[in-house]
Amino acid sequence: MKFKVYNIGGIVNPLEVEISKGVSVYKAPNAYGKTSIARALLSLLTSSIKPDELLNVFADNGYIELEYEGKSYYRRIKRIRNKLLESSKLYMDDDRALLLSYFSPENKLLNQVLGGQENVEWFISSTSKIDEIKKKKEEVETKLSSLQKEREELNDKYKQALDLKAKMRNIDDEIARLEKEKESDKILNKTTHAITTTRQNKLNEIIDKINAKRNELNEIQTRLTKLELEIQQKESMIKPEIIKSFQDQIAQIDEELQRKSSLRNDTEIEIRLLERVLDEIKESEKKKLSTCYVCGSHVDPDAWKVRSDIISKELREKMASFDSIKKESEELSKKKDELSRRIKEIEALQNDVAKLRTSRQDLIDKIEAIKTQIENYERQKREMEDRFSRSSDMLRVVEVEDEPTRRIHELQKKRGELEYELSLLGVPNALLEKLSEKEKEIEDLQKLSEDLKKEYIRRLTIAREEFMKISNQLLSQLEFDLEAEINDNYQLVVKRNGATLDLKKLSSSERTTLALILVITGLKSYFKTPFFIVDESFMTFDQKRFDRLVNYLADVTDYIIITKSDENVEFVKETMEPQVSS
Template structure:
């Protein structure tokens, strides 16, 4: 496998290397570009590592190229006026690569297990791709909720229609009764007067009702416009360019701090290993009362070994305390980074919502202008109609009616006006049969969606349970293979349970070495069961295995991936491919 990298992260020169199948040891000093090379290799397995996270901040262009099995894969990035452009051909595009191709202290699972959190449902779901079923179920659940709300609104609408229809029938029956009563007690003159008066008033009332409807519509539109303007103002107040710039700057600073603290932690872990080895030598010398130093060969007083052991032990405690502090700092920085990423996404969401609201505001302004024009036109019609009827008022005034007839006419007029109002409401609500048909369709759709949601939930639990059983089986096989005196189990609540000689042990009470081992076992189990990668990268600083277990681990990894790369800090730079048993742990 041939690799070429240029202007990616801290690699600012054209860097190339040839890797042979098997185990490759990559030694280099800190800040030499090991992390940038690792990130470059992983970025060819997933597009979740963005171009802006790869290209060197001072470079105009850069590339990553890997020739694998006579095929060329690449990511070529250029800086343009408004951002970055990229041409890419990935080996695969799978987000699981972030969890399953690079084992280091920055691995999300390692960080969680080291903190003592044993909830691994998310890890099982993500690595076995069961989370896709869960996401689909949640999407359908949202659609189901929306359909249920729409169904409820339709039901209310249908009930209102039926109620209004009943009121109209009651009005028609009362009008029919009054008409018969009026006809029996009125003469031809009264009937003529009624017709003229009613026609005149109905015409004006019709226009007045239309004006009222339009004014109500205008008021609703203006109220909606005001609400949208308030919402725009409210959202714009939350989107501060200064805060966004500040967050982006803080994110850059956090990334830089993470890089430095991770480097410091790696150096400190190496120092601790050296001190532990020296302490073992001193204890051994003290035990046998040696008068010669095994390190320098000089003569020493045997009584001095205890004093040296105390000095080294004190230094070990100080550096262990400092290491714990660094790990806590890294966890805190990672949490803050996630918070900032979430805030920046929220800013982007708000900006999109503001753009949509402004478009809706423009639409409302146009509708308001149209309704105002219609109101002016109806007002003109009303004035003209009143002027025409006033000219004929003398004729209608000359016709007299009885008090009984007048009261009947007044009541009929009131009823017909009320009927017009109900009919208008009915027009707005729609045809009952259409609403009922739509209601039935909603019910059927809800039933189908609920069935799909239930099926997906059952399938999610079934697959998750099967994946849990698979993890339990493979994890314990690996623990036995590497000769660890403990058993691991993922229980029904998808929490990691550890047993030693039958007794359950709190993860927080395990050593950091044992917790790191558990995280590695889970990663290897997922690799064996669900994921195929051409290469696997392991940072030696994350490992506290003895030489025997380390060799077994490398042999096991070569069964899973063609290329196994071990990165380690060293004063010298050296890349070599060796059989697993010839890769020695740094002392």
């Protein structure tokens, strides 16, 4: 097993250790990372040890890596902007590792036993996960109760369905008997009824067609009315005088824009001329020339400033005039665009009106066609009624409302009621199939419930039995004159020569041994750990007892790691020479 650790707790330099099976010892002075290594190894068994409990407070990154049985496991932690990010692959994620893989002053069980607390029910419950079995058993029993209730309901329905089927068979037999008594009259009446029904069905077909066409006519007339209203509304918005007015305004704007364009060009030429003259004057002023560059006459050099001011003023006026003309031209262009847009809208409305008029004519044509169809159907209806009236005297109806007929009607009604009841219950064969399925589900759940009950009892008893076995064996090997057991109330009971002892009055070595026996019980009964870590610093055993304890632990798991205070720093596999405490 290879183990690497860096920037975890007090381990600030990369540490790589090859650990062999058996007992290995990590020797180091106090505050030199023994606990950090133990917690690093333990953190690969449970995520309840958080990254902020592992990473050195001054480090930005750190890692824990383990190669075990050809597979790699790790926890890699980075600190970014005061937040810790972690990637991990744990050997397992089980909080029981805190109790069953690390025997040190931090172990909750050890603290309670050293404090004299005798109740160990919480420990057995936590390590055996018996609450999970109990909860699952309750869930199974709840579901089993529900299924049993469903089975009873299905069984009742099945019996009711069989009873209904039997009643229906009796009714069918009775109806068959009565039918034979009036077969001839029934055939006659059926024939008469069929003819009458056929005639009435044909007449109803014509009436339905008339009503359908009338509804269609009403719908189309409604659509025509709405269409006429829409045409009127849109025609009112496209009067010719409106378009003529918009076109006249556009023509006026075009003339004005042409005039503005000419004026803007003239103004722009004047501006360019004035700018050139101003540049020449500023150059003459700069050179203090006494001769005009245009006419060649004598000029007082001080007069150039006056001429410059005059030209600058005139230039500003021309530029202001140019901007004004440009702004007016832009406003006229916007107005022209708006008028053009409105003309296009009117033209679009004209197209819409043309389409609507075409649709209106289509509707008018359709209305005339439907009216013609209605007239044809009305004529067919009158002719059919007249023909049926003339032939009605030829048909004879035999009165069959005698006692057999009345009885048949009653039985048919009763059978219909029974059929309805049966449809609500379900077909007997289908009910029987569902009932078989429920029986199978119940059988499976009963077996699961029984298995959970056995597992529940096993977990309750195995810890006590295993504890008595281990305690008597280990206490004897360590030469403690004690006997220990867990009573029915899950209290730790310790006796010497048959007399019950107060746990608080035992030596620290004896109490530590009892706590360790409980941990070993959990390991053998419920939990498989890849390694077991012991902090020797708190152990109060003498040399002989410690050696025997280590030998016993070596049979529990493949890797036993013991942390030991020493002036040197090394990780070795060796025969232990434990520290003897007073």
